[in-house]
Structures are given as structure tokens and as C-alpha cells.
Amino acid sequence: MRYLVSVIDDTSNPGSTDRQPAISAFNERLIAEGYWVFAGGLADTDAATVIDNRGEQAVFSDGPFVESKEYLAGVWVWEAPDLDVALELAAEASKVCDRKIEVRPFR
Amino acid sequence: MSDVEEAVTRAHHDEWARVVAALTRRFGDLDIAEEAAAEAFTTAVERWPADGVPPKPGAWLTTTATRRAIDRIRRENKRDDKHKEARMVYDNTPPEPLGAIDDDRLRLIFTCCHPALAMEARLALTLRMVGGLTVPEIARAFLVAESAMGQRITRAKAKIKSARIPYRVPAEEDLAARVSGVLAVLFLVFNEGYLATGPDTDPVRHDLTAEAIRLTRLIRALLPEDGEVAGLLALMLLTEARRTARVSASGELVPLGEQDRGAWDAALVAEGHRLVRERLAAAAAGMAPGRYQILAAINAVHTSARDVRDTDWSQVVALYDQLVRLDRSPIIALNRAIAVAELDGPEVALAAVDRLEDELAGYHAYQATRADLLRRLGRSGEARAAYDRAIELAGNTAETAYLTRRREQLR
Numbered sequence A: 001m002r003y004l005v006s007v008i009d010d011t012s013n014p015g016s017t018d019r020q021p022a023i024s025a026f027n028e029r030l031i032a033e034g035y036w037v038f039a040g041g042l043a044d045t046d047a048a049t050v051i052d053n054r055g056e057q058a059v060f061s062d063g064p065f066v067e068s069k070e071y072l073a074g075v076w077v078w079e080a081p082d083l084d085v086a087l088e089l090a091a092e093a094s095k096v097c098d099r100k101i102e103v104r105p106f107r
Numbered sequence B: 001m002s003d004v005e006e007a008v009t010r011a012h013h014d015e016w017a018r019v020v021a022a023l024t025r026r027f028g029d030l031d032i033a034e035e036a037a038a039e040a041f042t043t044a045v046e047r048w049p050a051d052g053v054p055p056k057p058g059a060w061l062t063t064t065a066t067r068r069a070i071d072r073i074r075r076e077n078k079r080d081d082k083h084k085e086a087r088m089v090y091d092n093t094p095p096e097p098l099g100a101i102d103d104d105r106l107r108l109i110f111t112c113c114h115p116a117l118a119m120e121a122r123l124a125l126t127l128r129m130v131g132g133l134t135v136p137e138i139a140r141a142f143l144v145a146e147s148a149m150g151q152r153i154t155r156a157k158a159k160i161k162s163a164r165i166p167y168r169v170p171a172e173e174d175l176a177a178r179v180s181g182v183l184a185v186l187f188l189v190f191n192e193g194y195l196a197t198g199p200d201t202d203p204v205r206h207d208l209t210a211e212a213i214r215l216t217r218l219i220r221a222l223l224p225e226d227g228e229v230a231g232l233l234a235l236m237l238l239t240e241a242r243r244t245a246r247v248s249a250s251g252e253l254v255p256l257g258e259q260d261r262g263a264w265d266a267a268l269v270a271e272g273h274r275l276v277r278e279r280l281a282a283a284a285a286g287m288a289p290g291r292y293q294i295l296a297a298i299n300a301v302h303t304s305a306r307d308v309r310d311t312d313w314s315q316v317v318a319l320y321d322q323l324v325r326l327d328r329s330p331i332i333a334l335n336r337a338i339a340v341a342e343l344d345g346p347e348v349a350l351a352a353v354d355r356l357e358d359e360l361a362g363y364h365a366y367q368a369t370r371a372d373l374l375r376r377l378g379r380s381g382e383a384r385a386a387y388d389r390a391i392e393l394a395g396n397t398a399e400t401a402y403l404t405r406r407r408e409q410l411r
Helices: A020-032 A083-097 B003-027 B030-051 B057-076 B081-090 B104-112 B119-130 B135-141 B146-162 B172-194 B206-222 B227-240 B266-284 B291-304 B313-326 B330-344 B346-354 B364-376 B380-393 B397-409
Strands: A002-010 A036-041 A049-052 A059-062 A070-079 A100-105
Touching: A002 A083, A020 A036, A020 A083, A070 A083, A083 A100, B003 B030, B003 B057, B003 B104, B003 B119, B030 B057, B030 B119, B030 B146, B104 B119, B104 B172, B104 B206, B119 B135, B119 B146, B119 B172, B119 B206, B135 B146, B135 B206, B172 B206, B172 B227, B206 B227, B227 B266, B227 B291, B266 B291, B291 B313, B313 B330, B330 B346, B330 B364, B346 B364, B364 B380, B364 B397, B380 B397
Parallel strands: none
Antiparallel strands: A002 A070, A002 A100, A036 A070, A049 A059
């Protein structure tokens, strides 16, 4: 079962910066234990562009699709046998990143 | 009730969770398990009066439900049916590795109380899948529209499926943490029954307290070594023992100190005391008690006193001191202050209660406790204001009646 694991940043209650060494170590463990599929940090929401081409012509707009004080800072894709395993890893990930984590299965 | 009706009712009580659990394990689907179990009980109601009650009702129900489930899957006629059916009929898949305890019902309880589900979904799902209560019954218990309750249960089952919440007893190292979530669900059910909220309900919902006790007994049978399970069961029994003495004929709440102790259920008290003694022995052997065990011990002190004046208040305060160290909740500090009032007088207690104002000003028991202490200190004006506030906040009809009378008695 694959899970999208989102790292959620919060403008009013941000996590600590420079978690990189701890995150790298955690990633290596994920790889070694066979959970790691993909991971990546995201640029700031300022860098986002939303495209809507459902009408006559494509409309490009500046900024994220939803303005909120919480935003997506990065993602993992994990392969885990079930939700309990994913949740246990996610609890660890939240500590390592010092941020909130959302776990969602792929359909 | 005829013998057959009684047999069906008893089977529903004793076997529902077992049937649902066995089918969930076999088919891996809560929906199929629940519907097939319900159909099997309907069939029992139709057949048993004519055919007689089978010698092993549980086995009969499981077999009937299994057939119904297979029929249903056949009817649904999905393209992978053939394969699925073959697997079901021969079921030669290796059994899943067992958790700490192997019981289907225990797996079912842990699945229904999974931390990935919202608390209200856990409550509803546990009462439906493990307790066998119908959706209208659960809706009535929590004063929610039937359609909303049905949806809540459907959504919870859908999340179990889509998020792949495993149907399993957690591994030994996670067990204690997960059991505490299960106990929290059962305690919530019990408390809602014991001090029911809402203007249109009975002040005490015996259906809910009885169900909570029944499910806790089940957990106790499945996890006999768990001290907190024993503690919660003892706590519920000692509280339930006082149920009939707790509301007067005129529908007013009767506080502990004014209850007719002869009306307490002696058998429940004795059983609760036995469990508390068992836990005291364990504590003496070095096992630190958790909050339910300490709360049960406090209730054991209360129920040991033949008259309220015989209550060992220093023992009660000492137990609250122990509890405060485990749980810094202001509600525990409030209850401790109530015991302190009996030991050191209302003035000392009031000072302790007043310190909790920031956290508890909106809580009815805080205002009611303050009102009582102010009354005992002769500060009638302030007491009246506190009673007014408590009456405003109280959701339980019997409690409102009691507080109103107390307020009228002030000079």
C-alpha cells in the first residue's frame, strides 16, 4: 500500500529550521527498511502558479490554489504494509521534521 | 418473553460480537460482516420458534451468517468473484501472524477504536459492531439524528477500508497505548449513561451504563492481566452500584453524602471491591496503578463507609494526591478539593477551587462545587450567584433540579 505523506508547515507556528541532517538520516533508514519510494521538499508557496484550462483558454494565476496559514512544505511517498506501520513512521517523521504530517493512502 | 425470544435476545447479547468478528476476519470487510450478522439474527427470529433453539446458537449463527455473506458476494457478481469465492470456500490462506492475544472480538474492538478514527466515530462504531446496538439506538443514545448517525458509521467503515486500517490486535509493545484508547471509549459511553446530557433524556441512561459495563467485562475476559482494564471495570461497577440511590423519586440528583446507602447494589459493590483488592495486591507487588485503578480505589473508600460520616477522607485525599501526579487535569484538582473540604474545612477547599477559575469557569461542576462551599461558609449572596451559573451550565435534568432547590434554600 502506498501512502502520500505530506509535511505541513504553519505560518503562525512554524517548525524549527535546519532539520536537514536529521531528515537525511531518517530518509536513509526509510530506504534501508524498504519504505522509501520518493521524497522531495517544495519551494515556497510564492513560487506556485495555478492553471485553469477548463474554459475557452488557459488562465494562469499567481500563487497557490488556496491561501491558508498551513501549507504543504514537502512530500514523501512510502510503501508500507498497512496504516499502522505508516502512522508509526509518520509519528517519527513529525518529530524529525518538527512539523505536522498528513498520511493519505493512494487509491 | 417466550423461551425462544429469550434465547434470541441472549444470543444477540453473547454472540453478536463473535459472529461479526469471525466474519470480518474471513471476509475482511466490516460491511459484509455486519449485514450478514444482522441477517442471521433475523433468520433466527423466523426459524427458531418452529425448529427449536439449536444446541450451539453461536455456531448456528456464524454458519448462517457466513452463508448469507457468500450469497451476497455472489449476487454482487464482481469480475473477480470466481477467484474470491474459491479463496473463501477453501480459505487456505495462511493465518495472519497473531498479536499478543488471539481473539477475533478483540481485533474487532481495536479496529473500531483505532486512533486514526475520530472519537465520535470510535464510539458509534464500537456500539454498533461490538455492542450490536442498532443505528437508531445509538442515535438516540447520543441525541443525533438517525441519518446522521448512520452516515457517521458508514464513513468510519469507509475510512477503515480506504485507509486500510488493519484488523488486528496491536503488537505487545503497542498494546498498552492502544488499550487506553479503547478504555477511553468505554468510559465515555458509561459517563454519558451515568450523567446523561440534554433536556429530553432520562437523567440516567441505564442502557448505556449497562452496555459499557458489558463491553468492559468482555475486554477484561480477553485481557485479564491488564490492571487498567480491571480498574475501569471496578470503577464502573462501584459507580453503577449507586445508580438507583442517585436520583430521588421527584427526579432530583442525590449527592453521595445524602444517598440511602441501603439502596446501593451490594453485589456490584462486592464485585468492585474484589477487583480493587486484586489491584492493591498488584500495587503492593510493585505495579504502579494507572488512573482508572486510583479512581476505583477512591470509589472503594466511599462505598466502604456505611455512613457518610465514616468515610476515610484522609485516604480519599491521599488517593487524589496520587492521581494528581499522574494527571494534571483541573477536573481532578476540583474533585480533590471536594475531599479536602471534608478533611480541612470549606475555607481551605474554596481557596483551592478558586485557583481553578481560569480553566473551569465554564464547567457546571466547578460552579456547583463553589456554590456549595460558599453556602457552607454562610456567604449566601455569592453562593446564589454561583448556583445561578451552575444551573445555567448543567445539562442533566436531575442535576438542574437539585441545584435549583439548593439555591431556593439559601437565606
